[in-house]
Amino acid sequence: MKRMKRNAVLTLVAVALAATGHCAFGLSLRLSQPGIFFPQGYDTNRGDQVLSVLRADKFKYLGGLTSYWEPEWSTTLVYEGDGQALTAFLAAWMRSRE
Numbered sequence: 600m601k602r603m604k605r606n607a608v609l610t611l612v613a614v615a616l617a618a619t620g621h622c623a624f625g626l627s628l629r630l631s632q633p634g635i636f637f638p639q640g641y642d643t644n645r646g647d648q649v650l651s652v653l654r655a656d657k658f659k660y661l662g663g664l665t666s667y668w669e670p671e672w673s674t675t676l677v678y679e680g681d682g683q684a685l686t687a688f689l690a691a692w693m694r695s696r697e
Contacts (some may be wrong), residue, residue, distance in 0.1 A: 630663035633676050648695040658688055 633653035637646045654660075659679040666673050677689065 626667045626668075628665045629676075630665060630676070633660050633663060634665075634667060635674055649692075652688070652691045652695045655691065658691075673679065 633650070634651070635646075635649065652658075653676065659680055661677040663676040665676065666675075678684070680688070
């Protein structure tokens, strides 16, 4: 009897997780191309400069995700490369700030 109750509880937990799991993923957005959601009123010229670096063909974008989890709404962008690629990326980023 104890085993049956335990199995019923585990099954109930598994069903509840399966039923609500899609809600958690609904709070994140996969990014098929690099992008950042800039705050309202952000300088559009500056935003275009940032996006031009993020979307440059010389940097291989692998994927990304924007999360809407409070209190921090974050964006993660993943690129392929090594230390040299990272140095080139950061140099391009710094040039865009000038």
